[in-house]
Amino acid sequence: MKQLPETFGALVFDDRVMKSMLPAKVYASLRHTIDENASLDLTVANAVAAAMKEWAVKNGATHFTHWFQPLTGITAEKHDSFISPAPDGGVIMEFSGKELIQGEPDASSFPSGGLRATFEARGYTAWDPTSYAFIKGKTLCIPTAFCAYGGEALDKKTPLLRSMQALNRQAMRILKLFGNTDVKCVKTSVGPEQEYFLIDRELYKQRKDLVFTGRTLFGAPAPKGQELDDHYFGVIKPRVQAYMEELNEELWKLGILAKTEHNEVAPSQHELAPIYTTTNVAADHNQLTMEIMQKVALKHGLVCLLHEKPFAGVNGSGKHNNWSIATDTGVNLLSPGETPYENAQFLLFLCAVIKAVDDYQDLLRIAVATAGNDHRLGANEAPPAVVSIFLGDELTAILEAIEKDEPYQGAEKEVMKLGVHALPKFKKDATDRNRTSPFAFTGNKFEFRMLGSANSISCTNIMLNAAVAESLKIYADRLETADDFETVLHEMIRKTIKDHKRILFNGNGYDEAWIKEATEVRHLMNLRTTPDAIPHLLDPKNVKMLLSHKVFTEAELRSRHEITLENYCKAVLIEANTMADMAKKEILPAVSGYCGKLAAVAAAKQAVLPNVPCAYETDTLDALSTLADQIAERTSVLKTVTGIVKAIDDVKQQGYAIRDDLLPLMDELRESCDKAETLTAKEDWPFPTYDDLLFGV
Ligand code: ADP
Ligand code: MG
Numbered sequence: 132m133k134q135l136p137e138t139f140g141a142l143v144f145d146d147r148v149m150k151s152m153l154p155a156k157v158y159a160s161l162r163h164t165i166d167e168n169a170s171l172d173l174t175v176a177n178a179v180a181a182a183m184k185e186w187a188v189k190n191g192a193t194h195f196t197h198w199f200q201p202l203t204g205i206t207a208e209k210h211d212s213f214i215s216p217a218p219d220g221g222v223i224m225e226f227s228g229k230e231l232i233q234g235e236p237d238a239s240s241f242p243s244g245g246l247r248a249t250f251e252a253r254g255y256t257a258w259d260p261t262s263y264a265f266i267k268g269k270t271l272c273i274p275t276a277f278c279a280y281g282g283e284a285l286d287k288k289t290p291l292l293r294s295m296q297a298l299n300r301q302a303m304r305i306l307k308l309f310g311n312t313d314v315k316c317v318k319t320s321v322g323p324e325q326e327y328f329l330i331d332r333e334l335y336k337q338r339k340d341l342v343f344t345g346r347t348l349f350g351a352p353a354p355k356g357q358e359l360d361d362h363y364f365g366v367i368k369p370r371v372q373a374y375m376e377e378l379n380e381e382l383w384k385l386g387i388l389a390k391t392e393h394n395e396v397a398p399s400q401h402e403l404a405p406i407y408t409t410t411n412v413a414a415d416h417n418q419l420t421m422e423i424m425q426k427v428a429l430k431h432g433l434v435c436l437l438h439e440k441p442f443a444g445v446n447g448s449g450k451h452n453n454w455s456i457a458t459d460t461g462v463n464l465l466s467p468g469e470t471p472y473e474n475a476q477f478l479l480f481l482c483a484v485i486k487a488v489d490d491y492q493d494l495l496r497i498a499v500a501t502a503g504n505d506h507r508l509g510a511n512e513a514p515p516a517v518v519s520i521f522l523g524d525e526l527t528a529i530l531e532a533i534e535k536d537e538p539y540q541g542a543e544k545e546v547m548k549l550g551v552h553a554l555p556k557f558k559k560d561a562t563d564r565n566r567t568s569p570f571a572f573t574g575n576k577f578e579f580r581m582l583g584s585a586n587s588i589s590c591t592n593i594m595l596n597a598a599v600a601e602s603l604k605i606y607a608d609r610l611e612t613a614d615d616f617e618t619v620l621h622e623m624i625r626k627t628i629k630d631h632k633r634i635l636f637n638g639n640g641y642d643e644a645w646i647k648e649a650t651e652v653r654h655l656m657n658l659r660t661t662p663d664a665i666p667h668l669l670d671p672k673n674v675k676m677l678l679s680h681k682v683f684t685e686a687e688l689r690s691r692h693e694i695t696l697e698n699y700c701k702a703v704l705i706e707a708n709t710m711a712d713m714a715k716k717e718i719l720p721a722v723s724g725y726c727g728k729l730a731a732v733a734a735a736k737q738a739v740l741p742n743v744p745c746a747y748e749t750d751t752l753d754a755l756s757t758l759a760d761q762i763a764e765r766t767s768v769l770k771t772v773t774g775i776v777k778a779i780d781d782v783k784q785q786g787y788a789i790r791d792d793l794l795p796l797m798d799e800l801r802e803s804c805d806k807a808e809t810l811t812a813k814e815d816w817p818f819p820t821y822d823d824l825l826f827g828v
Contacts, residue, residue, distance in 0.1 A: 244690030322407030
């Protein structure tokens with residue numbers, strides 16, 4: 132067997148391969164493109180394509196694809212084979228620089244949210260040389276951006292790359308002001324921690340709700356849930372262990388730095404975390420990771436559930452977006468420095484994040500808004516829908532001291548002034564015991580915890596990068612024209628703390644009292660559901676900011692507004708239909724059949740023992756008959772209302788109707804059915820129950 136260092140990245144056209152296969156000049160030119168976003172010419176592309184093809188064919192590939200991330204949230208690929216006919220009747224394997232750089236998939240079936248009405252229907256894909264090509268199965272996959280012919284982004288990668296550039300532009304201005312002239316560029320890095328459930332495939336197949344919607348729409352709680360906390364970090368079962376081992380191997384071959392794995396809080400729930408990397412690569416890797424998690428599970432007779440809330444009553448699954456900003460010279464700008472000057476620079480970047488998160492709370496909330504994630508946020512298992520920042524006690528005390536121009540008790544008895552002297556060298560406090568905060572500083576990075584497990588991390592990072600770029604721009608504009616740099620810097624930091632301290636909260640984010648304080652006293656936004664959140668995407672302040680940094684065009688924003696709401700509506704409407712179907716075709720016949728059995732037993736018993744009341748049979752029969760009527764009634768109401776909601780043309784109004792009318796009816800129907808489940812014999816219940824699913828692996 133090969134050792135890990137040999138297999139790691141074996142299926143990736145990475146730096147090692149490029150260095151060994153490309154002519155030195157081509158390699159240098161490509162590296163320049165990758166590291167500094169320089170543009171790339173066709174001769175270089177031709178040389179790269181030739182090497183890529185040779186390497187891919189040697190590794191068993193027969194096809195290539197432009198691999199991209201349309202607005203469906205999952206990845207897309209269309210395979211072309213390398214072959215072209217040769218005059219002698221055989222074939223040769225061909226792949227040109229042009230084919231590497233640009234492709235033309237038929238864009239018409241991907242969601243465009245109205246972009247197609249305004250622009251040409253065709254789309255094209257464009258190579259992203261900053262994310263390495265890789266082999267999946269027999270196909271060379273080339274990470275690409277996906278755009279309409281007018282240039283409008285039809286994907287999630289394009290705005291992500293733009294947001295990284297926006298942040299780079301503004302951060303470079305700031306670094307220059309601090310005298311960092313050797314830095315060539317600034318990039319953000321992300322390490323996403325990914326939660327998921329594993330359940331038995333045979334059981335999964337018997338549940339239409341899981342198959343059609345990814346979550347259970349019915350199910351009474353199992354006698355045991357997560358109350359003992361015995362699953363968290365517990366011993367990993369052999370079947371799961373085998374799965375994780377194979378998953379790691381597959382990920383490693385693709386150059387994905389899968390690092391930690393453990394059991395999560397809920398039964399059958401697990402987590403995988405990679406080592407952090409450049410944001411757009413992390414986004415590609417996370418999409419690939421989710422895909423491979425699901426594929427490998429099938430090989431083990433399992434199904435990997437990535438839905439945010441597959442089971443009621445136990446924790447759902449999220450994703451933590453660990454984010455930092457670093458220079459190409461290796462300096463993490465969110466790491467407190469060694470000297471007061473470095474610390475002043477750190478504080479400015481910290482303030483930029485604080486200001487960004489406060490000013491654009493709604494954009495961060497929007498980035499994680501899906502029907503599935505609405506079940507988690509604020510349900511005492513994930514951060515609330517209110518965005519706030521945890522900084523920890525020490526950093527908070529430092530900021531307070533700066534704001535009040537008071538001595539910081541950790542330092543010498545001196546009023547803290549930024550710049551040349553007196554800013555204390557503070558300890559880097561990497562201990563973050565607060566798991567309830569949506570946005571926590573963890574020593575040298577921020578951890579955003581509102582993402583749902585199935586979310587693309589691109590959305591979050593687009594908004595985060597753009598919002599921070601905006602803060603930095605405001606700072607740079609002011610500082611570049613300052614007569615006295617240090618005084619202005621100090622005043623700006625003070626002002627940020629003063630204006631934005633309302634977003635700082637170190638307490639328990641799950642506490643009801645916090646939501647009250649956050650909304651009533653601090654006036655933070657509480658966008659509880661997707662239909663509440665998404666319309667804010669088009670608020671003038673958001674449009675203005677995103678346009679000014681060239682992260683989105685107005686048409687692109689409108690299209691995302693449309694598509695996100697549409698996805699929400701479609702998801703819930705499918706759930707409603709599935710519920711009605713299961714209630715009518717599976718639950719009601721089962722309950723009715725069991726009632727028949729009870730009635731028969733009661734009648735038979737009474738024929739023999741006329742004086743025995745048969746309380747169990749008759750009471751259960753009574754309760755179940757009443758419930759069956761209720762289920763039938765609720766199913767029929769649900770069906771009617773689903774039809775009405777479905778007919779609403781305006782997607783925003785449809786979203787509101789789903790939130791206000793449809794979801795409550797679904798809850799009611801579920802309640803009756805779950806009650807019926809607890810009264811029906813196990814063998815008569817038509818599909819696997821929570822005990823089976825959660826403890827079945
Ligand atoms: P936790 O206590 O939340 O599990 P870890 O230290 O294990 O924290 O890190 C979680 C994730 O954060 C990992 O994916 C890790 O690679 C990532 N991470 C660590 N440092 C950074 C950084 N500077 N920038 C971005 N991500 C980071
Ligand atoms: Mg974490």
